[in-house]
Amino acid sequence: MTPTIDDVRAAAERIRPEAVRTPLLTNPALDALVGGRVLLKCETLQRTGSFKFRGAYNAIAALSEAERARGIVACSSGNHAQGVAAAAALFGVPATIVMPDEAPQAKLDGTRRLGATVVTYRRADQDRDAMANAIVAETGARLVHPYNDPMVIAGQGTIGLEIAEALAERGEQADAVLVPCGGGGMSAGIGLAIRALAPATAVHLVEPEDFDDYGRSLAVGTVLANPRSVGSVCDALMAAQPGAIGFAINRQTAAGALSVSDDDALRAVAFAFRTLKLVVEPGGAVGLAALLAGRFDARGRTVVVVLSGGNIDPAVLTKALATG
Known part of the structure; x- marks a missing residue:
């Protein structure tokens, strides 16, 4: 079964009593740094500390x-x-x-x-x-598979609904949404919602550069695996390969994929901690990393960045602060 926007809407009703409707925050220092308007979807504040x-x-x-x-x-x-x-x-x-x-x-x-x-x-x-x-x-x-499950994908898609609804309430439109990507379930769900509610907004997937299976898979139109299973500080984004269900959706809804280095991710964690006053784990910070490292040009644009998780060990946060 491939989920649809109706499944995402049904999921929103199903999870409403228990899930947090997370905020969409802005920060003037971040806007000035990248030359655009950045809105942060803070799934770090979701129940259990991540979008999952x-x-x-x-x-x-x-x-x-x-x-x-x-x-x-x-x-x-x-x-x-x-x-x-x-x-x-x-x-x-x-x-x-x-x-x-x-x-x-x-x-x-x-x-x-x-x-x-x-x-x-x-x-x-x-x-x-x-x-x-x-x-x-x-x-x-x-x-309950972490990403190759239609009901899981539909549940993650509620992030996209909330983004579109919050922007509409503000009378704004985003040029792009940057979504951390491992197995592709969250990006697929968000892609379904954004395509239905804000079709002019481009959804870009962001992954660790040594685990860029999604970028490579989208480029050739078929699922490719990562050559290794360990070796990134972004532990949340090291899926072996794209899930079949999500890949079928992302092929239709994603504008492309970007990759960032571990150092980029750690510097983004440090920036989030020091400047945004947010605790973000490396895998949850790759969208922010893409902006800060210049992998995505936000100049003159409105960009939503999904901060997907904040479950970070103190030792990794210490390493990030030393790097950043």
Whole structure:
């Protein structure tokens, strides 16, 4: 099933009682630095500290009571893990999350604190999807994939609805939206919403330069994988390859993809902390990094930047502040 704008609208109603309608903020210093108007969609302030709660809650809420009762399984580097754990807890159902053993401690601790069972794996030589599917086969639980799931994509698309609605309320129109991209679920959902409500606005995906599978895949029109599974400070954006469902949407809705270096991402984390007074993790800051590093020219334009997550370990924040 490929989700539609109607699924995104239904998701907005479904998640409304529990999800935060996050603010769209501006900062004069940032505007002056890039020569344009920048609006920051602060999913760092979302429940569990990232956008992932939206899709996780929508997917679990859409299940029948009988399906939920068998439990939920997910695989995640940390943000989807916490989103699923929080959503499952709200429904009073068990959740098991397969997470890399080198995931940020803040994300491992946060997932356990929310009541989920964590099963760790080695990212370099173990297959998290195979491990999750084995748990599903053994327990009968329902898999909620972090990005290749139509209800997850629809839930993430509510970010795009909120962006379009907030701009309309202000009487403004954005030239572009910059969206952090790993597996492509959030960008696909946002793309659906922006195409329906603000078709003149271009959606650009932003990814780590060593994990630029989306940019390469869009260029050739078919799904390509990343050559490696480890090696970026942007732990939230290291999916093996684009999800099939999201890729089919992003091919139609995305204007293109940009990439930033780890140093670019860390400098953006430092800028967000010092100047914007916001805590953003490296993967959540790549859109901001694209602006600050000149990968996207904002001069004379209105640009929305999605800050997708703020679950950062203190050691990484310290490293970013030293870099920036």
